[in-house]
Each structure stands twice: as C-alpha cells, then as structure tokens.
Amino acid sequence: MKILVLVGFISSLLFSFNFNISDTAISNGATSLIEFNKENGLKYEKLTLGKKSFKVYQHPTDKTKMYALLPISYYEKPSDKMVDIYYKENGSVKNKSISVKIKDGKYKKEKIQVTKSKVNPHKKYNDRISKEYHEAMKIYGTSTKENYLSTEFMLPLDSFITSDFGKARVYNDTLKGYHSGTDFRAKVGTPIVASNDGVVVLAKDRFYAGGTVLIDHGQGVYTCYYHMSKFDVKVNQKIKKGKIIGLSGKSGRVSGPHLHFGVRVGGVQVDPLQFLALMNKNLLNKEEK
Numbered sequence: 679m680k681i682l683v684l685v686g687f688i689s690s691l692l693f694s695f696n697f698n699i700s701d702t703a704i705s706n707g708a709t710s711l712i713e714f715n716k717e718n719g720l721k722y723e724k725l726t727l728g729k730k731s732f733k734v735y736q737h738p739t740d741k742t743k744m745y746a747l748l749p750i751s752y753y754e755k756p757s758d759k760m761v762d763i764y765y766k767e768n769g770s771v772k773n774k775s776i777s778v779k780i781k782d783g784k785y786k787k788e789k790i791q792v793t794k795s796k797v798n799p800h801k802k803y804n805d806r807i808s809k810e811y812h813e814a815m816k817i818y819g820t821s822t823k824e825n826y827l828s829t830e831f832m833l834p835l836d837s838f839i840t841s842d843f844g845k846a847r848v849y850n851d852t853l854k855g856y857h858s859g860t861d862f863r864a865k866v867g868t869p870i871v872a873s874n875d876g877v878v879v880l881a882k883d884r885f886y887a888g889g890t891v892l893i894d895h896g897q898g899v900y901t902c903y904y905h906m907s908k909f910d911v912k913v914n915q916k917i918k919k920g921k922i923i924g925l926s927g928k929s930g931r932v933s934g935p936h937l938h939f940g941v942r943v944g945g946v947q948v949d950p951l952q953f954l955a956l957m958n959k960n961l962l963n964k965e966e967k
C-alpha cells in the first residue's frame with residue numbers, strides 16, 4: 679500500500695515523505711515492513727508501537743531507501759493500533775502516526791507428551807534456566823548496526839514441517855505458552871545450514887532448546903536453531919548462507935528428533951516462514967540460479 683504524507687512547514691515550504699508499508703493488517707506473530715524513500719532534509723529514526731521501539735535502517739539492497747521492520751508479538755490482542763514514525767526534519771524531531779490493525783493469527787492448539795522433568799523442571803535447574811533465558815534476551819535485545827543481509831533467506835534444511843509457529847502448547851495437559859518457531863522433520867545427524875549470512879552469537883547446549891545455534895544477521899534480525907546434536911561453528915564466527923552449522927538432534931525439551939527454527943526481530947519472536955517470505959519478496963536480492 680502506497681501512502682504519501684505531506685509534511686507541512688509553517689512557512690510555505692512543503693516536504694513530502696513517502697513510505698510504503700507491506701501490510702497495515704498484521705496477524706499477531708507476523709512482521710510488517712515499512713520502506714521510506716530518502717528525501718533531502720528528512721532523517722528517519724524509528725517506529726514505536728506501544729512501548730516497543732524499532733530502528734529505521736539503510737535498506738540492504740536499495741541505496742535510495744531506508745526501511746524498518748515492525749514485528750508484532752504473539753501476545754498482542756486483535757485491536758487498532760497507532761504506529762508512530764519518528765524523523766528529523768532539518769534537525770528537529772517530529773513524528774507521524776499511521777494506524778494498523780492487529781489481526782488474530784488463528785493459531786491452533788497442540789498437545790505434547792514429554793518427560794515430566796522438562797515440563798515442571800526440578801528446582802535445581804532454575805538457575806541454569808534463568809541464566810540461559812537472560813543470556814538469550816540480552817542477545818536479542820542487541821541490534822547490531824551492521825547489516826549482513828543482501829540475498830534471499832533459505833530454509834536451514836530440505837524437509838517438511840511437522841509443527842507450525844504459534845500453536846498454543848499443552849504439555850502433558852498443562853498449557854505452556856506457544857510454539858515459538860517452525861519445526862522441521864529431521865532425523866538425528868541431518869546437516870543444518872545457516873539460513874543467511876551473519877555472525878554466530880551463541881553455540882551451546884541449553885536446558886529447553888538443547889543444542890542451540892543463534893545467528894545475528896545484523897539490524898536486530900536473528901535466526902535460531904534448536905535441539906542440535908553437534909556444532910560446526912563457534913561464537914563470533916562469520917558464517918555464509920548455506921554453510922553447515924552443525925547436525926540436527928533431539929536434545930532439550932523434545933518429544934522426538936527434529937529441527938526447531940526460530941526468528942527474532944527487534945527482540946520479538948515472530949513467525950519464521952512469514953518473515954522469510956516478507957524479506958525475500960521485498961528487501962533482498964533474488965539468487966541467480
């Protein structure tokens with residue numbers, strides 16, 4: 679949808695600020711994309727939605743544009759919301775509001791049987807679980823200025839999906855949140871590749887996620903690979919798309935071997951496949967085949 683907003687100056691000067699939003703009706707758990715045309719005298723800074731703030735960055739493949747991602751938390755309820763776009767016009771900070779509609783993603787429920795100790799873990803694991811949680815949140819809360827993305831994302835393996843993002847999860851009859859990624863069928867030992875270029879920011883065994891690799895793609899975008907049995911990468915290692923990062927497994931809280939693939943954008947967990955499709959369609963260069 680093309681939206682043209684005329685930003686008036688008290689004097690008779692008029693600046694036009696032009697942006698393009700991929701969708702103004704967004705499901706909870708989905709991501710929307712806003713692209714801005716660069717204009718003289720205007721500097722786009724950030725978007726805010728409620729208390730959350732998302733930076734505007736240089737477009738990865740179009741020098742004439744800036745962009746921002748607008749990830750919607752799974753926990754957002756259907757409602758009408760205002761997104762405030764902050765920008766500087768000849769040095770003074772201004773903002774412009776646009777309205778978006780949060781839709782119900784209509785995610786299903788799923789029952790899972792796992793070892794009892796992984797549903798209500800023994801107290802002795804509390805410290806470990808808490809440390810791992812805070813370590814991951816610190817990573818996701820960091821937006822690396824550098825961008826590593828230029829060409830389309832790929833899936834981390836060639837397989838089929840066994841569980842979609844967003845399913846409400848009932849573990850041994852207890853509701854425990856929702857499925858935070860997309861599960862792919864993968865027998866133990868299946869090679870897993872980096873979904874795109876980036877830097878490895880975590881490679882370790884964790885209580886729930888098991889063998890985990892996190893890749894920073896820059897500008898607040900991370901991909902996550904869980905339940906792995908072996909790592910072929912180290913923290914701070916630069917990785918190219920399609921390169922093997924390790925082997926799939928069945929470590930952590932699982933009911934069987936598979937790869938759990940997740941995406942974080944600006945700290946928000948989003949539907950990986952919707953995000954990949956959005957980026958590949960709008961922002962990134964097509965791969966020559």
Ligand SMILES: [Zn+2]
Nearest residue numbers: 859860861938
């Ligand atoms: Zn999963």
